[in-house]
Amino acid sequence: MNIRPLLPVPLLLLCLGCGGGGKEKGGEARPPLDVTKLLAQAPDDADPKPGGFFVWGRSGDATLLDPADVTDGESVMVVTNLFDTLVAFKRGSTEIEPSLAVEWSTSPDNLVWTFLLRDGARFHDGSAVDAEAVVFSFERQRDPAHPARRATSAFSYYQNNFKALEKVEAVDARTVRFTLKEPYAPFLPALALFNCAIVSPAAFASEGKDADGRYKYNFAQKPVGSGPFVFEAWEKDAHITLRANKDYWGGAPHVEKLIFKPIVDAQARLKELESGSIHGMENPGLRDLEIIRNNPDVRLLGSPGINVCYLAMHTGKKPFDDVRVRQAVAFAIDKKRIIAAAYDNMAEPAVSMCPKTMAGYDKTLIDRARDVTRAKRLLAEAGHADGFETSLWYPDVQRAYLGDPGTTAIQIQQDLKEVGIDVEIRKIEWSAILKATSNGEHEMCLMGWMADIFDPDNFLYVLLDRDNAVEGTANNLSFYKGERVHELLVEAQRTYDWQRREQLYKEAQEILFEEAPTVPLVTVPDFRALRKDVRGYTIYPAGGEYFRHVSFER
Amino acid sequence: MTHALRRILVTFPLLLAVSLLVFALAGALPGDAADWRFAKQPEAKEQWRRARGLDDPFLVRWGRYVTGFATRLDLDRSYQDDEPVGPVLLRKLQATFELTLCAMTLGVLVGLAVGILSAVFPRSPLDYLGQVLALGGISVPVFWLGMVLIVVAVKVFGFPFSSSQYDPALAERVKDFRTHLYLLESLVRLRLDVFASCARHLLLPALALSTIPMAVVTRMTRSAMLEEMRKDYATTARAKGLRARRVVLRHVLRNALIPIVTITGLQFGQLMGGAVLTETVFSWPGLGRYIVESGVRARDTPVIAGGILLVATTFILVNLLVDLLYVLIDPRVREGQ
Numbered sequence: 001m002n003i004r005p006l007l008p009v010p011l012l013l014l015c016l017g018c019g020g021g022g023k024e025k026g027g028e029a030r031p032p033l034d035v036t037k038l039l040a041q042a043p044d045d046a047d048p049k050p051g052g053f054f055v056w057g058r059s060g061d062a063t064l065l066d067p068a069d070v071t072d073g074e075s076v077m078v079v080t081n082l083f084d085t086l087v088a089f090k091r092g093s094t095e096i097e098p099s100l101a102v103e104w105s106t107s108p109d110n111l112v113w114t115f116l117l118r119d120g121a122r123f124h125d126g127s128a129v130d131a132e133a134v135v136f137s138f139e140r141q142r143d144p145a146h147p148a149r150r151a152t153s154a155f156s157y158y159q160n161n162f163k164a165l166e167k168v169e170a171v172d173a174r175t176v177r178f179t180l181k182e183p184y185a186p187f188l189p190a191l192a193l194f195n196c197a198i199v200s201p202a203a204f205a206s207e208g209k210d211a212d213g214r215y216k217y218n219f220a221q222k223p224v225g226s227g228p229f230v231f232e233a234w235e236k237d238a239h240i241t242l243r244a245n246k247d248y249w250g251g252a253p254h255v256e257k258l259i260f261k262p263i264v265d266a267q268a269r270l271k272e273l274e275s276g277s278i279h280g281m282e283n284p285g286l287r288d289l290e291i292i293r294n295n296p297d298v299r300l301l302g303s304p305g306i307n308v309c310y311l312a313m314h315t316g317k318k319p320f321d322d323v324r325v326r327q328a329v330a331f332a333i334d335k336k337r338i339i340a341a342a343y344d345n346m347a348e349p350a351v352s353m354c355p356k357t358m359a360g361y362d363k364t365l366i367d368r369a370r371d372v373t374r375a376k377r378l379l380a381e382a383g384h385a386d387g388f389e390t391s392l393w394y395p396d397v398q399r400a401y402l403g404d405p406g407t408t409a410i411q412i413q414q415d416l417k418e419v420g421i422d423v424e425i426r427k428i429e430w431s432a433i434l435k436a437t438s439n440g441e442h443e444m445c446l447m448g449w450m451a452d453i454f455d456p457d458n459f460l461y462v463l464l465d466r467d468n469a470v471e472g473t474a475n476n477l478s479f480y481k482g483e484r485v486h487e488l489l490v491e492a493q494r495t496y497d498w499q500r501r502e503q504l505y506k507e508a509q510e511i512l513f514e515e516a517p518t519v520p521l522v523t524v525p526d527f528r529a530l531r532k533d534v535r536g537y538t539i540y541p542a543g544g545e546y547f548r549h550v551s552f553e554r
Numbered sequence: 555m556t557h558a559l560r561r562i563l564v565t566f567p568l569l570l571a572v573s574l575l576v577f578a579l580a581g582a583l584p585g586d587a588a589d590w591r592f593a594k595q596p597e598a599k600e601q602w603r604r605a606r607g608l609d610d611p612f613l614v615r616w617g618r619y620v621t622g623f624a625t626r627l628d629l630d631r632s633y634q635d636d637e638p639v640g641p642v643l644l645r646k647l648q649a650t651f652e653l654t655l656c657a658m659t660l661g662v663l664v665g666l667a668v669g670i671l672s673a674v675f676p677r678s679p680l681d682y683l684g685q686v687l688a689l690g691g692i693s694v695p696v697f698w699l700g701m702v703l704i705v706v707a708v709k710v711f712g713f714p715f716s717s718s719q720y721d722p723a724l725a726e727r728v729k730d731f732r733t734h735l736y737l738l739e740s741l742v743r744l745r746l747d748v749f750a751s752c753a754r755h756l757l758l759p760a761l762a763l764s765t766i767p768m769a770v771v772t773r774m775t776r777s778a779m780l781e782e783m784r785k786d787y788a789t790t791a792r793a794k795g796l797r798a799r800r801v802v803l804r805h806v807l808r809n810a811l812i813p814i815v816t817i818t819g820l821q822f823g824q825l826m827g828g829a830v831l832t833e834t835v836f837s838w839p840g841l842g843r844y845i846v847e848s849g850v851r852a853r854d855t856p857v858i859a860g861g862i863l864l865v866a867t868t869f870i871l872v873n874l875l876v877d878l879l880y881v882l883i884d885p886r887v888r889e890g891q
Contacts, residue, residue, distance in 0.1 A: 053723045060847070064635055144598075151605055152636040154592050220635050232725075236642060237839035237847070239722035259722045263837045264847075267701060268717055271708050277716035431590045431853065438594060473594040 048536060048551035054255040056545070057269045057281035061237050061262040066220035067197035068141050069153050073400075073543070076194050077282075078240055078260055080544035083197030083225030086115055086134070086176075087188060091549070092538035094359075094454045096188055100129055100198055100226070101176075110496055113178040113187065114171070121249045123200035124230045131170035136201040138168040147215050148204045157195035160462075161186075161453060183494040185501060186455035193453060194544060200224040228253045228548040237262060254536070254551035273298055273529055279552075280530040280537060282545075286344040286403060292529050301528045303539040304357045308350050308459065309401040309448035311392075311412060311519040312477040317443055319390075320478075324382040326516040331368055331375035332419040333412060333519055342407040343522065350520035352509045353449075353459050357523065357541070360456030360502055362509040375419040387420025393437065394446040397430045401448035401524050408521070409446055438474045447477055454542045456505050461489045464512055480517035561877055565870050570620065572866045573859065577616045580855040587633035587853040606633070619859065629860035634848070639856045643841065647826075647864050648734035649719055650833070650840035654825045656737070656760040661767030662818055668768075669775020669814075674802060676780065684772060691769025700762040700835035707758060715758065717837035721751045759836035763829055767821040774817045778810035785809075811883050819876030826872075827865030841865065 062075035067083050070076055088099035101115040121129040140148040141158035142165070149155075164184035169177045180187065190196070203224035207216040223231050228250065229242035240260040244253040261278060263269040266285040272278045274295060284292055284300070292300045313320040313329060320326055335349040351367040354360055379385065394409040395402065402408065409425045416423050423444070428436065437445050451458055462468055466481035467490075485508050492504040512518075530537055536549035588608060592599035603609055607618065622628040629640040668688070672681040707713035720728065720736050727748050731739050737756055740748035782788060783806050791801045830842035841861055849857035880887045 055722065063848075063852070150636045151602060152591060152634065154595060154598060156593070156595060159595055159598075218635075218637065221637065233729075235645075235725075235839065237646075237837070237844060238718050239725065241722060241725050257723070261718065261722055261837075263717050264834050264843075265701075265837070268704055268835060268837065271704050271715055272717060275708050275713070275715045277714060277721070430851075431593075434593050435589045472596055475594070 048254045048549070049554045050254050050256075050551065052255050052552045053257040053259060054280070054534075054547060054550055054552075055259045055261055055278045056547070057261050057263045057272055057278035059262070059264060059266070059269070059283050062234075062240060062260070064220040065223040065231070065234070065240075066153075067199065067223070067225070068137070068155050068158065068195045069220065070194065071154075071156060074262070076543065077545035078242075079194050079197060079223065079225075081227055081229040081242060081258060081547055082223050082231055083194070083199070083227045084121070084129075085192055085194070085196050085198065086117075087192050089192055089454075089540055089542050091546070092540060094189075094542050096192055099192075100134075110183045111180045113180070115176045115178070117174045117176065118249060119174065121226050122247065123202065123224055123226045124245065125200055125203050125206075125224050127200055127202040129198055129226050130173045131176045132173075133198055133201050134176045135168050135170050136204075137196070137198045138162075138165075140199075141195070142168075147209060147213055148199075148201070148219070149214065150220070155195070157193060157452065161190045161193065161195075183496065185493055185496055186453050186457045189454045189542075192542070197225060197227075200226075229258050232257075248548075250548070253548045255547070258547050270529065273531065276531065279534050280528060282528055283400075284527055284529045286346045286527075289346065289527065297532055298529050299532055301530060301537070301539060303526050303541055304348075305400070305524045305526050306355055306357045306451040306454070306541055306543075307401040307448060308353055308355050308523055309399075309408075309446070309521045310350070310353060310463075311444060311446055311521060312437075312442075313444050313517060313519075314440060314442055314477075314479055315481075315517050316440065316479045319382065319384060319388055320443070322382045323515055324378045325384065327514075328375040328378040328382070328419060329416065329421070330516045330519045331371045331378065332421070333415050333521070334370045335367075335521055337415075338408055338411045339522055341411050342404040343524065344403075346527075347403075347522040347524045350523045351513075353463055353512065353518060353520050354456045354505065354509060355451075355459070355523045358451065358454075358456055358459065360505045362506045364506070365509060365513055370415075372418055379419060379421075384420070387422060389422045389424070390443045391424045391426060392444040392446065393426050393428050393433055393442045395430050395433045396427050399448055400450060400526070401522070402446065403524065405446060412446075437477050438472060440471045440474060440477075440479055442477070445477055451542060456501075457489070457493055460505060460508055460512075461493060464508075464517065465489045478517035480512075480515065482511065482515060482517075485511055485515075557881070558874070558878055561874050565867075565874070568870060569863065569866060573620060573623075573863055574616060576859045576862045577612065577619065577855070580853075580858045581612050583850070583853060587855065590852050591633065629863075630856035632848075632856055633854045634852055639854075639860045643844070643857070643860050643864055645734050646839065646841040646844045646861075647868070649838060650826055650829060650842065651868075652719070652735045652737055653756065653759055653763060653829060653832070653838055653840060654822060656756055657763035657825065657829075658767055658818070658822050660760060661764040661821075662771050664764070665768045665771025666775055666814070669772045670779060670802065670807065672772070672776040673779030673783065674798075681776075684776070688769040688772040691765040691772075694765065695831075696762055696765070697831045697835050699765060700759070700832060703758050703762055704835075713758075714754070716755055718755060719752065719839055720748065720755055724748055724751055759832050759838055762835070763825060763832045767818070767825065770817055770821055771814060774814050775810065778813050779806055782806045782810045808883065812880060815876055815879055815883065819872050819879075823869035823872045826868045827862070 058074055060074045062078050063072055064070050064075055065079055067079040070079055084100045086099060086101040087096050090097045100118050100121055102118050104113060104115045106113050123129060140146040141155045164180045164182050166179045166181045171177050204215045204217050204219060210216050228245050228248045230245045232241045232243045234240045242258045244256055246252045263272060269281050270284055270288055273281050292298055313326055315321055339345055339347045351365045352362055392409055394405045413423045413425050449463055462475050464476055464480055466486050468474060469476040469479045469481055488504045488508040492501045495501050526539060528539060533553040535551045535553055540546055588599045588603050592602060619630060631637060632639050668684040672684040675681055704715055708715050727745060728736060733739050737752040740752055788801055788806055791805055827842055829840060830846055833840040833843035845858055845861035848854060849861055
């Protein structure tokens with residue numbers, strides 16, 4: 001059987017800080033950063049020296065540490081160090097490898113998946129990681145009456161990703177069986193996601209139940225997993241401290257403690273890195289990349305992002321129900337100018353809603369070059385020779401894929417004005433825009449998406465299938481309901497043969513490009529900055545942070 | 555004493571009014587916590603809204619909140635993690651208190667000194683310098699000043715800058731602390747390594763935050779001193795042969811203190827809730843930042859309401875303290891009753 005739900009994206013890490021070329025201060029300037037020229041980074045952690053406290057600076061604090069219930073990146077990067085999943089991403093890659101499950105098999109119809117668990121893995125509280133714990137970890141997300149659930153538990157990743165899952169059973173102490181209602185090709189990568197972390201049932205039960213029959217133990221504040229680090233302390237807005245799990249089945253981490261420190265301001269974060277009070281940091285300001293490259297004490301790491309920022313047009317509303325109008329908008333927008341103005345040239349134009357960095361991206365697509373005449377002609381054909389008025393909503397906060405929402409919106413407004421479309425731009429508060437756009441209240445909106453599950457399905461089906469165009473819960477913000485696209489995406493979801501899937505996605509992307517319900521704008525790379533003496537750090541393209549291999553050069 | 559008692563009694567209806575206002579304002583924010591937490595899960599959203607009574611009319615919710623607080627000192631549970639918000643808010647309040655106290659001490663000491671010198675030598679270069687600095691202290695935005703301080707400290711002085719309250723590597727050493735006033739408690743416990751770390755962490759944010767009270771106190775001291783020095787008793791004292799220093803420090807300053815103490819109290823109260831910018835630039839785990847980041851952003855009404863109530867209470871308490879100080883400073887307030 002050819003189970004290959006996704007191709008490994010070649011891991012292309014770039015070590016920009018150490019790049020040669022150009023001269024130092026006073027001479028010729030270094031060549032500009034080119035994120036498309038990615039260099040393979042040699043592993044730099046041979047013969048690691050144990051010990052030390054590793055402090056990671058990040059832009060905010062975690063909200064919760066219950067792996068099933070977290071949704072924000074700041075919480076995710078902590079839980080990925082505390083917990084294990086059945087299968088995991090290979091170091092620095094998007095390929096799947098065994099983790100708590102050492103091997104697995106599927107039934108001929110791909111509906112029943114059987115996993116054999118690792119022998120000897122233990123939770124931090126000493127209890128064994130067995131099949132019952134796996135069942136517990138999934139059941140509590142499925143069953144609304146499960147005792148290991150709080151009133152605030154939303155478990156939204158489970159809701160989104162495991163609609164196809166019918167049941168999870170323990171066959172014996174080391175064997176777990178998952179039964180699906182229908183074939184679901186992204187099943188394996190979905191299992192590698194943090195929400196599928198295996199949690200300790202003994203920890204939940206340790207403080208008894210309350211009057212409503214729910215466990216009293218506050219797992220989201222005192223998480224117990226089986227991962228390489230053990231939870232030690234959390235002082236809100238100040239630090240989260242984890243200590244090395246000396247008994248980790250995969251080998252103990254090198255550093256003694258791992259500390260997550262929220263430093264809100266990107267500039268202040270960089271100054272702390274420069275003065276050595278933190279050893280690594282996420283999200284350096286795009287305008288600071290040059291400073292980092294020029295500082296001999298720190299180095300810059302980058303990885304092509306797996307995200308897309310796009311403009312959605314509500315295809316259920318006039319005049320965007322006319323494909324010619326949508327194409328005209330696509331022809332009118334100048335992505336290069338947006339990238340220069342809003343991203344400091346640190347982003348790549350997107351052609352498809354499936355990013356280039358994701359397997360399944362249709363490489364044959366050629367983007368529309370900006371063409372004002374053609375856009376005007378299309379508008380005239382659609383009966384809008386004099387243009388029309390519309391509105392564009394955009395969020396008030398920066399996102400990884402949307403570095404400067406206001407500037408992006410203004411650029412689009414200017415581009416569209418040239419073809420006669422008069423756009424009123426409106427800044428809307430983040431939670432309000434999520435709600436309003438999923439209700440379909442907008443005409444046009446600026447939005448983006450980061451990969452949850454590492455699979456093209458996670459972009460194309462989630463963002464463009466008619467199943468996800470239901471008012472109130474929509475992720476398909478163009479409310480595009482194309483029949484053929486739906487057929488293709490659903491078939492791809494149920495097909496396990498990768499080559500066949502790739503063809504299906506290719507056809508879907510071609511149709512979507514022509515139909516232009518959205519205009520994909522950019523894909524933004526991820527950057528990290530580290531002290532020079534830090535070894536063994538790797539960016540994981542699929543998200544989360546993993547610090548098990550990190551050590552200090554002494 | 556009745557004066558103090560009356561002031562304390564007035565506090566309660568005041569807090570009640572504040573809580574009503576906060577509830578109304580938090581309710582007026584677009585979207586609520588359920589939208590945030592249960593985005594795209596309409597059923598779970600409705601269920602949770604019902605469970606937490608979010609569909610009840612606003613006055614009912616407010617009534618429930620006030621009753622909970624009055625009977626059990628309960629500030630409700632967070633909409634994000636279902637935990638009581640009271641203990642967390644109290645911790646944050648202490649962090650803010652520590653920062654504010656240091657900034658105020660610095661601000662008042664420098665402000666008083668510069669103000670007195672300016673008043674004693676009016677129109678001298680010293681006076682002009684003091685006034686220009688005071689004007690600068692009021693006008694310069696604190697987030698900008700904070701950033702400049704950091705850059706200068708790191709780049710020019712090689713200062714090992716680190717944000718937050720203490721070095722997280724010392725977490726073990728502060729584990730048994732009773733309070734979150736780490737600077738004070740480490741001094742009391744004579745843990746000098748912790749104290750040094752705390753002082754280093756506190757220096758820059760306290761410096762940045764002190765500029766506003768420093769400027770305000772300088773200006774107030776100068777004008778109050780000048781006014782008092784023009785009065786007859788000051789002339790008489792000088793004519794009687796008292797030395798200038800004694801006149802200024804013992805007589806004039808004491809009379810000028812009333813407006814200075816008032817403005818100091820107001821400043822203190824303001825900084826307790828309004829240090830958000832400083833707390834953000836220096837990632838200080840304080841109350842203002844917590845209200846904004848954890849409360850407003852996630853529409854966590856209990857965090858917003860509880861936080862603002864705490865700030866209001868502190869404000870009222872500080873002003874009460876100021877009122878009581880009047881009695882000490884000025885016998886006329888005592889006798890006047």
